[in-house]
Each structure stands twice: as structure tokens, then as C-alpha cells.
Amino acid sequence: xxxxxxxxxxxIKEKRxxxxxxxxxxxxxxxxxxxxxxxxQDPQFLxxxxxxxxxDKGSIPDRFSAQQFSDYHSELNMSSLELGDSALYxxxxxxxxxxxxxQFFGPGTRLTVL
Amino acid sequence: xxxxxxxxxxxxxPEGENLVLNCSFTDSAIYNLQWFRQDPGKGLTSLLxxxxxxxxxxxxxxxxxxDKSSGRSTLYIAAxxxxxxxxxxxxxxxGDSNYQLIWGAxxxxxxxP
Numbered sequence: 001x002x003x004x005x006x007x008x009x010x011x012i013k014e015k016r017x018x019x020x021x022x023x024x025x026x027x028x029x030x031x032x033x034x035x036x037x038x039x040x041q042d043p044q045f046l047x048x049x050x051x052x053x054x055x056d057k058g059s060i061p062d063r064f065s066a067q068q069f070s071d072y073h074s075e076l077n078m079s080s081l082e083l084g085d086s087a088l089y090x091x092x093x094x095x096x097x098x099x100x101x102x103q104f105f106g107p108g109t110r111l112t113v114l
Numbered sequence: 115x116x117x118x119x120x121x122x123x124x125x126x127x128p129e130g131e132n133l134v135l136n137c138s139f140t141d142s143a144i145y146n147l148q149w150f151r152q153d154p155g156k157g158l159t160s161l162l163x164x165x166x167x168x169x170x171x172x173x174x175x176x177x178x179x180x181d182k183s184s185g186r187s188t189l190y191i192a193a194x195x196x197x198x199x200x201x202x203x204x205x206x207x208x209g210d211s212n213y214q215l216i217w218g219a220x221x222x223x224x225x226x227p
Contacts, residue, residue, distance in 0.1 A: 033213065042203060043158070045214035056213040090158060101207070102148065103215065105158040 002026055004106030006091050012112045013081050021076040021109045025093030031055065032074040033103060034066060035090040043090060049074060050096075081113045116141045118206055120218035128226050129196055135189040135221045137204035142182045145207040148215065149178050149189050152201045161202075162189070194225045 005024040013019050025032050031050045035043040036059075045058035049068035060066070063081075068074045078085060088110050092103040117140045127133050137147070149161040162171045162178040164187065170179040177190040187204055201222045205215035 031213065033215075035215075042217035042219050043205075043215075044217075048213045050213070058214050088155075092158075101146075101213070102160060102163045104160055105150075107157040110155075 004091055004093050004104055006089075006106040006109050008109060009107065010110050010112075012114065014114055015081055015083060017081050017113075019078045019081060019111060021078070021089055021091075021111070023074045023076070023091030023093075023106060025072050025074070025091075026095075026104055029093035029095045029104075030072065031094045031096065031101065032068055032072070033092040033094075034060075034074070034076050035092065035105075037088045037090060037108075038084075039087070046076070078111075083113050086111060086113045116144075116206060116208060116216045118204060118216050118218040120202075120204060120221050122221060123219065124222040124224070126224040126226060127194060129194060131194050132190070132192050133194055133223075135191070135202050135223070137187040137189070137218055139185045139187075139206050139216075141208075142185050143208070144182065145209050147178075147180055147187050147204060147206045149176075149187075150203045150205065152203060152220070154201075158203070191223075196225045196227050199223055199225045 007022045033048040034046040037043040046060040048056045052068045066076045088108045090108045092105045094101040094103045148163045150158045164180040175192040180187045201220040203220040205217045
């Protein structure tokens with residue numbers, strides 16, 4: 001079965017650079033979520049989109065922005081990168097038709113800021 | 115503010131044992147609760163989802179229970195295997211219109227051969 005796809009899987013950037021992470025949800029899923037997981041920490045919710053509209057907002061820094069496109073893929077744009085942005089970034093998707101909007105996670109993008 | 119706690123933080127048991135992982139939450143007004151598995155440096159795999167109206171869910175050797183009134187959920191793993199070694203996280207969803215998950219810190223499980 002198709003899963004959530006994230007690209008790139010690994011990314012190395014310098015401080016103050018920008019980064020763009022991409023997420024391709026499971027086909028026919030209408031909701032996308034972004035999470036940030038620092039080393040040894042639990043995932044922190046950043047933002048979510050339902051039908052291309054922002055549906056919920058968590059602890060996403062102002063330096064970050066995200067959107068969901070017409071084909072339902074989503075991109076997380078990160079500017080003025082800081083050392084503390086180094087983390088594993090997960091994307092998850094769900095469908096309102098599935099029980100409880102169960103969230104299915106992608107493999108993550110590991111971002112390292114030097 | 116909803117807080118999710120998982121105790122213990124780490125657990126090591128011999129292969130073949132049955133075990134229980136605990137998850138507690140402070141606000142019983144949840145929409146659902148999910149249990150996940152995470153291997154080191156890897157992604158999150160959804161194991162079980164329990165709706166707020168349900169008491170338990172089963173999948174293979176896994177059984178998850180939910181007691182909303184006491185703010186507790188347990189994940190029961192039967193006949194543990196070394197391949198079950200991973201970090202297990204529980205996460206609660208707050209409401210129908212609230213999409214984000216609130217996470218516990220996880221229990222790191224090691225199954226000794």
C-alpha cells in the first residue's frame with residue numbers, strides 16, 4: 001500500500017540558509033500535518049492543512065511557512081535556519097473518511113543545521 | 115492544558131514475556147488516542163487507534179485499552195519478541211475540529227533474546 005512520501009530524507013544546511021521540505025500524502029488523503037522531533041524529544045505539532053486550507057497551527061516559528069497544493073502535496077519552507085532547527089521533521093496524512101482521522105506518518109526528513 | 119505521560123521511560127524484559135506499557139493524560143475530554151512505534155532514527159508507525167467511545171482495540175499480539183474517566187491507556191504486548199524492541203509513544207487528539215496530537219515522551223522497550 002502507498003505510504004506518505006517525504007523528500008529529501010536528509011538535508012544539511014548552514015545557519016541563516018533556507019530549506020524546503022516536501023510531503024506527498026497517501027492518495028485520497030485530504031489532511032496533512034507537520035511535526036518536528038528534536039533529539040530525544042517527542043514530536044511537536046507545527047501545522048496542518050485540510051483541503052488546501054490551514055486547519056490548525058501549533059508551535060511553528062514565524063520563520064517557517066507551509067502550504068498545501070492542489071495535488072494535496074505540502075511543502076514546509078524554513079528560512080533563517082538556526083542550529084536549534086536541527087531535528088527530524090515528520091509529515092503525516094489522514095482522511096476524514098477513515099475512523100478517527102488516523103494519522104499515518106512518513107519516514108521523516110532529517111535536517112542538520114551547521 | 116492536556117499533558118500526556120508515559121511511565122516507565124524505559125523497560126527491558128526477556129523474550130516471551132507479556133508486558134504492559136502505560137499512558138496517562140490529564141484531560142479526559144479527548145477525541146481519540148493513538149499508539150505508535152518508533153525505531154531509532156526512523157519514522158513513526160501507527161499501531162492502534164482507539165476512539166473516545168471505545169474501550170479497547172486489538173491487532174495481532176497488541177491490545178490497547180482506554181479508560182477515559184481515569185485518563186489512562188495501556189498497550190499490552192503478548193509473547194514479546196526481540197523485533198518488538200523500539201520506542202512506543204502514545205498520542206491523544208483533543209477534539210473533532212482540533213487536528214493536532216499531543217504526545218507522550220515514549221517508553222523505550224528492549225526485549226532481550
